[in-house]
Amino acid sequence: MDGGLTLEVDDLVVGYGDRPALRGLSLRVEAGEVLALTGPNGSGKTTLLKSVLGLVTPERGTIRVGGTDVGGLARRERARRIAWVPQSEAPMDNVPLLEYVLYGRHPHIGGFERENAYDAVRVRDALAAVDLTDRADAGILELSGGERQRALLARALAQDTPILLLDEPTSSLDIGHQLDLLDRIRALSRGEGRTVVTAMHDLNLAARYADRIAVLDHGRLVALGPPSAVLSPTLLRDVWGVTADLRHDARTGLPFLVPRLPPAIPPEAGSATARPGPIHVLGGGGAAVSTLQRLVDEGFRVTAGALNLLDSDSEAAQSLGVPFAAEMPFAPLSDEVRAENRRFMLAATAIVITPFAVGPSNLGNLEDVAGLGPGSPPVILFVQPPWTLRDFAAGRVTPIINDLLARGASPVQGVDELLALLRARTLRARDPPVADAIRSVG
């Protein structure tokens, strides 16, 4: 193989009935680059790959490899230029891996010829490249899932083509094998200069391994460029309809997207009275993130307090749309904020104290709970990890906790127990006879 060649797709139209899968798509993949092809299901990724392979016949448009129009080439010639790693392959005979990879040499071997030493070299190299040399004699059906996927790659490598197409090569692998396979593909591109086009669902993996990302939507190219230029919350919202936050890997500077989980019950789905709560959550320093998320997911109305801005818990509260008593960053709780926090407490049906680290600056949170009079909402208290470990206020925390427990606060071990408790209370509050009936049966 003489290194990679460019792959040019020009004005490609592929039709399935009146809903064309590709609508005039043009794309140029540079020699030796790794291009990740992304887009929602049905956006045309696979159709594009299959068009390049000649598995579907385009209505219009040309596909050129290194300047040669492959549409006019015989299958064999095409197969010497373009190799394919399918997503998965139907089970077949238990062929030894060596023979299986040798199938990749098929386009190079004439009808009356047989494999020669050069084919053997290519097969050996391909096996070595995917680290399967030791398994050469194993039957293909005896390989593990990760090995099977690497065997597919090895076969395509043995095909010895300037262009390598992959259709979601990692979709059936665990995260370890995903990274391993993509590392190998990336190395192949770097080492041998092969042009790689891979369809991928995972944008973060795409950003990590691809030189450029092409985003397809409804058969059109909607974005093309380096990951940092392409990935954006706007793109995710417009193409996938997903709300996500953009972050950057501190070590590599590569962008990655963190999708937000949608609330289980959309806010507009019911009136305030239909949703249980509010539940008031005390936290700080990230201790309340999962609790807030879960409560919102479960459909509770939630308030929080008192939190310092820029703190993880306050960011979580903000992104979840949870109202909270907010103090300036890194500042001790002011009287105004504590007053607001108390109003939230009194309006709540329950107060949840997450295991946040308590120091002098935020001790007020706990003091205000302890200071509530009779008739105030019930208190639920995380007891794991132990509060002794969270006490950074010179031993003043533990007495307050013990006092709360003595006055009837419910201890819980974690979020699941908290939710179970809250669901039971909500049920009882809403419909006492049913709750009693359940209790008597239980």
Added chain:
Amino acid sequence: MPAAGAPGVGDRLGRRRFGGWLLASTVATMAFLTLASFFVGTVPIPFRVVAAILLHQASNGAVFSSPCAGTVPAFRCAAFTAIVWDLRVPAVLLALIAGAALGLAGGTLQGVFRNPLADPYLFGLSAGAAVGAAGLYVFNIGLRESNITLPLFAFLGAVVTGAAILAIAGGRLGSVETLLLSGVALSYLLSGVLSLMLLYNPFGSLQVSFWLLGGLTGATWDRVGVAFGGLLVAGSLLVVASREVNVLQLGDEVALSLGVEVARVRTRLILLASLATGFAVAFTGVIGFVGLISPHIVRRIFGPDYRVVLPGSALVGGIFLLGASDLAQTILPQTVLPVGVLTAFAGAPFFLYLLQRKRRQGTGGR
């Protein structure tokens, strides 16, 4: 030779793990069975006489100038000579050739349809061939039946059936069960057509048991030659195409991406399977299950590589049919059973076993 960096690996690729001795013992089995079969028949002939006649005839009279001297009277010797040289030897060779052709056709069909239950008999290819050949007798179409027109018309009948199977299977090969049921339905339809022909059969020119159950009694040297020619053409082209059959096992799309013109190759393979089937059925009638069993035995022994499975199926098919033919002549005294009855006795339970195993395994394995 090139590739300095490849010693060792080249050797490993060059040889396939055939198990050379397995191949040798299979060939030896065939050779022994062939020789032994010359001594099997409904008419008991002394061992010594058969051997002498064989050597006498094969050497064109150079050895054993009077093969029966001292054992049987001259007029008996003439009858024995005719029986051995003009009946048994052609029948044995035809059994080998027809078995090989059917095994080859079965292996090919199993490869083309990626279906371990494919078989020229179950898919109606054999019945189609029989209809083609029998049609030559029944409908006076201006062509006299001869050792050339018969196999050609059988070939034609098989090709039409093969095209119908392809059409039923459609572009996608569908599920194994659909294909199998379609094939069996087609096979029934054609058997019906054949039965109708036999019913209208104007002067008893067709032998019902021969066409429906198969027989090797019609073997002649001419027919052996013609059938061998058909087997040779189909067999050599199939052996050449066998690597493509291997690649076909990866699925249509992968095969296309590896440079195989799938549709063209599939058509060509079915054409060749029809050729092999036609040239066998024209002279032996419809014999079932040889094409089903042989490739399975080969796969079990030699592995799934079609470069071995196809020639191997021919070998095993020949052994199987010859063995069945020998049994057909020896089970009942003085009686020749239609050989298709014997192959069915072996094949039908085997078919059920495969079906069972397949159901247990799901649609994947062989």
Added chain:
Amino acid sequence: MSLNGAVPGASRQVSLALVAVISLVVAGGAIGATAAYFELRPSATHPGASAVTVTDDLGRTVTAPSNPSRVVALSPSIVDSLVRLGLRDRLVGVDCSSPAFGGLSADYDASQTAAWHLTSAMCVQVSPLNSEALVNLSPTLVLSSTIVSVSAVQEIANTLHIPVIMLQPVSVSGIVTDVQLLMSLFPTGSLGPTLVASMQRELGNVSVLDANLSYNDAQLPSLLLTYAVNPVGSTAPGYWTFGPGTFGQSLAELAGGSSISANVTIPWPELSGSQVLLAAPSLIVYGTGFGIDLTLYAQGPDWSSFTAVQSGHAYAIDSTLITEPGPTTVLVGLPDLIGLLHPSAHS
């Protein structure tokens, strides 16, 4: 091709496959040539025997040795003819369905078949044809009916150089012709002419019957002449009878009957109960023997609803007298049938 030309392995070895193909072709050619060589060797002829050329019932021209000494007759009716012509001593083989072996025609008159003196060593299986057994009898002539397929017969004639004459008369007069054909092959003394004369006498009686019937302007009785039945409950219940182009059909006509199966398309049709009901034959003649009797016919479809059965015009006849196209059918079967159809004329 730059993609391939650059690689070190471009010069490829010729594959094993090609070598295999070439060697197979060479081997095949050699085998074919050998086969042809043996095939072309002059075959042993029958030295000193003069030959007779005849045209058989299928229109085949056959050259047979004159007065052949070893004859295989693959049909009971041919055995019947040969025995009546005094040629039993020529007979070395018969088909296994012949009476002596409890076959299909086991019901041939015992006194008659006893005279045939058949032994099991003479038995040749005909379906499928056991060629080995046939050849083992060293016949110089094979007389066969179409119980053996024409293609199988042709094989015997072509490859083993044994003449085969097919005797399959399609009418009652054809039976007489076949006897005359045999007389051209064998010296029969006075037996041949006598047999022919007696058969022609029976046919002459038929002419008298015809004349009488037309003189009286009598309506020919409609007739179902059946020789076997599939009872209700079997796969295809019905009554087997003769179609056009069979001697059985001609037998029914000669006996002065109007066969209800005269217009079917199949030579050997099976009529369903409703077909018979629709045709409403005024007479039914049913063949018995081979284990078939009235009890079985009574289990046939709609049997008791047939007019002929209800009016008592269903008569039994020995099957061998109507199903075997031999002299016995002409000499015994035909007069018996006339007796059933036209009792007055017969007397």
